[in-house]
Amino acid sequence: MTEHQRERLGPPPVDAMSDVAWARVERKVFSRMEATGGTVTAAVGAREIRGSAAARSHWVWLAVPAAAAAAFALAFFSMNGPSGSTQSEEPSRIVAGSAPSSVTFGDTHLTLDANTALVMDQAAAKPTALLEHGSALFTVPARGERQFTVLAGDTTVRTANGQFRVSRDGELAQVKVDTGTVRITFRGHDVTVAANHSWSALQPADVVDNGTN
Amino acid sequence: MAQRASEGDRSAQRELFQRLKTCVHHTLFRILGNNRDLEDLLQDAFLEIFRALPSFRGDSSLTRWSQTIATRTAYLAIERRKPTSVDLEVVEDEIVDKDPDAHRVAAARHAAKRLYVALEKIDAKMRIAFALAVIDGLPLAEVAELTESSLVATKTRVWRARRELMSRAKKDPVLASYLVDLSGGVE
Numbered sequence: 557m558t559e560h561q562r563e564r565l566g567p568p569p570v571d572a573m574s575d576v577a578w579a580r581v582e583r584k585v586f587s588r589m590e591a592t593g594g595t596v597t598a599a600v601g602a603r604e605i606r607g608s609a610a611a612r613s614h615w616v617w618l619a620v621p622a623a624a625a626a627a628f629a630l631a632f633f634s635m636n637g638p639s640g641s642t643q644s645e646e647p648s649r650i651v652a653g654s655a656p657s658s659v660t661f662g663d664t665h666l667t668l669d670a671n672t673a674l675v676m677d678q679a680a681a682k683p684t685a686l687l688e689h690g691s692a693l694f695t696v697p698a699r700g701e702r703q704f705t706v707l708a709g710d711t712t713v714r715t716a717n718g719q720f721r722v723s724r725d726g727e728l729a730q731v732k733v734d735t736g737t738v739r740i741t742f743r744g745h746d747v748t749v750a751a752n753h754s755w756s757a758l759q760p761a762d763v764v765d766n767g768t769n
Numbered sequence: 770m771a772q773r774a775s776e777g778d779r780s781a782q783r784e785l786f787q788r789l790k791t792c793v794h795h796t797l798f799r800i801l802g803n804n805r806d807l808e809d810l811l812q813d814a815f816l817e818i819f820r821a822l823p824s825f826r827g828d829s830s831l832t833r834w835s836q837t838i839a840t841r842t843a844y845l846a847i848e849r850r851k852p853t854s855v856d857l858e859v860v861e862d863e864i865v866d867k868d869p870d871a872h873r874v875a876a877a878r879h880a881a882k883r884l885y886v887a888l889e890k891i892d893a894k895m896r897i898a899f900a901l902a903v904i905d906g907l908p909l910a911e912v913a914e915l916t917e918s919s920l921v922a923t924k925t926r927v928w929r930a931r932r933e934l935m936s937r938a939k940k941d942p943v944l945a946s947y948l949v950d951l952s953g954g955v956e
Contacts, residue, residue, distance in 0.1 A: 573804055586779070586783070589782075
């Protein structure tokens with residue numbers, strides 16, 4: 557036993573989870589709630605810790621929604637998850653304080669407005685930016701099938717070429733496209749927004765021509 | 770906020786998620802010992818928190834209430850998964866930090882891994898009571914509350930867990946020493 561082990565060790569520290577892992581958890585929780593129409597199907601159940609045969613049988617009732625949620629999560633992450641990409645960068649959290657900030661990730665250029673925070677995960681086959689709050693302009697050069705994804709709450713924005721701005725205030729996301737085309741999915745809505753058009757989570761089925769604003 | 774979240778206000782739910790995530794994670798981590806599989810359990814815990822929110826009466830703080838749900842989630846996870854054997858040689862950490870405290874932390878991690886391997890082999894209720902009371906250092910009354918058990922049952926579980934772990938530690942001096950360490954030096 558070493559000198560160090562003779563000191564009082566105490567409990568080990570609680571290892572924090574990464575922002576990206578938390579973002580995944582948050583996204584999956586709310587996706588599962590959304591998938592059940594806002595009525596959460598309990599995975600745990602309000603039972604006492606004593607457990608019982610009845611408690612175990614409860615899992616049978618959960619099997620169908622749980623399987624659906626798992627399939628949804630699997631499908632979602634098969635679209636966004638890691639693949640054979642050789643990129644291995646750690647996710648980066650970028651915060652713009654009182655002034656705008658610009659940063660480049662690979663071929664993608666981001667300009668964050670003041671008071672904006674996002675997490676950039678380049679490790680995925682489709683690089684993903686998680687917009688926590690604020691507004692950012694994304695410039696994504698033509699990249700073939702390899703899409704760039706921005707997550708803003710329940711809003712997902714994907715493009716393989718374009719310049720667009722995403723703003724997020726709580727659950728309210730807005731997207732304004734300058735060039736190229738982006739595809740937006742939000743709570744069952746799936747719309748394509750072309751250059752010089754905008755979209756808002758307030759009217760998720762509508763695409764607005766910027767010229768008519 | 771809890772009221773709005775229970776009524777389905779998504780912004781309030783997100784806010785609640787952010788507010789509770791650290792304490793829910795802390796409880797799950799202390800019981801299970803690492804972040805493996807924790808993303809799934811965090812989802813389960815939060816889904817249950819949102820599901821049960823309308824029944825939250827405010828008898829305890831929202832934090833304590835959510836930790837009770839996290840404890841229940843951990844219990845069910847332990848119950849349903851098969852014991853796994855962990856190769857201790859694989860989980861060793863290298864001490865690369867020159868900070869003197871890094872050695873203490875690394876030694877604590879090393880010993881804690883052995884402890885959690887031993888905990889895998891004992892009854893889930895005993896394991897949880899021990900993890901919360903001895904590893905996390907919570908008062909027994911709080912552990913009783915989190916595990917929805919009586920104080921007497923909690924004391925008994927912690928005592929039995931310690932006895933069983935000490936028995937297993939006879940062949941593992943690092944674990945034996947760590948158990949004494951966590952008990953404040955009392956053998």
